[in-house]
Amino acid sequence: MTDSMSGRARALGIVAVLGGSLVLAACENAIIPGSPEDPHPPGTGLPGTEGPKGSVFGEGGLDLTRLTGIGSDEEDRGGVLGVNSFLWRASLDTISFMPLASADPFGGVIITDWHSLPETPNDRFKVTVYILDRQLRADGLRVSMFRQSRAGNGADWQPQPVATKTVTQMEDQILTRARQLRSAATAGSG
Numbered sequence: 001m002t003d004s005m006s007g008r009a010r011a012l013g014i015v016a017v018l019g020g021s022l023v024l025a026a027c028e029n030a031i032i033p034g035s036p037e038d039p040h041p042p043g044t045g046l047p048g049t050e051g052p053k054g055s056v057f058g059e060g061g062l063d064l065t066r067l068t069g070i071g072s073d074e075e076d077r078g079g080v081l082g083v084n085s086f087l088w089r090a091s092l093d094t095i096s097f098m099p100l101a102s103a104d105p106f107g108g109v110i111i112t113d114w115h116s117l118p119e120t121p122n123d124r125f126k127v128t129v130y131i132l133d134r135q136l137r138a139d140g141l142r143v144s145m146f147r148q149s150r151a152g153n154g155a156d157w158q159p160q161p162v163a164t165k166t167v168t169q170m171e172d173q174i175l176t177r178a179r180q181l182r183s184a185a186t187a188g189s190g
Contacts, residue, residue: 082106083131086185087141090177091129094170098127108132114148122150124157129174136178143171 082105091110092103098112108131116124126146133140145167148157 082134083108084134084136084140084178086136086178086181087131087174089181090174091131091141093177094174095127095129098125123160124148125162127170136182138171138175141171141174143167143174145170 088105088108088110095110095112098115101111101113103110110127110129110131112127114124114126116122124147128144128146130142130144131140132142145162147160147162149160150156151158
């Protein structure tokens, strides 16, 4: 399954590069409105020369600097991400000791790779964090944890159960950190 996923990722990367190249190639000979090459400069009365239009992202355009949501009407939402940015940042902070396999800030999914603690080299863990809401709420977060132990011969990893208490503790750590981040952000804006 991992080989097919990496194959898909590689294929998507190739498609993205080719698509970007086509877009850039199409723009190569484009005439910029208002430039000396523009046959119909603004104000000539022809359709499409009325002057600047609004952005497709709304008034003010796309602002990627507002990831904390400070000053917005809904500070609890935490910015322009698809999910609550405080929960997102807190999740990354909490699992920062584990290597990341993937992170999707718009879908709200963080997946780590397998990680063994130095104290227990025959056990390894993998974590998936789901941020389910744009509000900073306890039910807007779900953590799934997986554990494997090395078999007697040392070659095979066998799935093992994870205590519910362990998952709950990680969720609590993330929520506590998210509240700290929100508190620090609102204190800094006031």
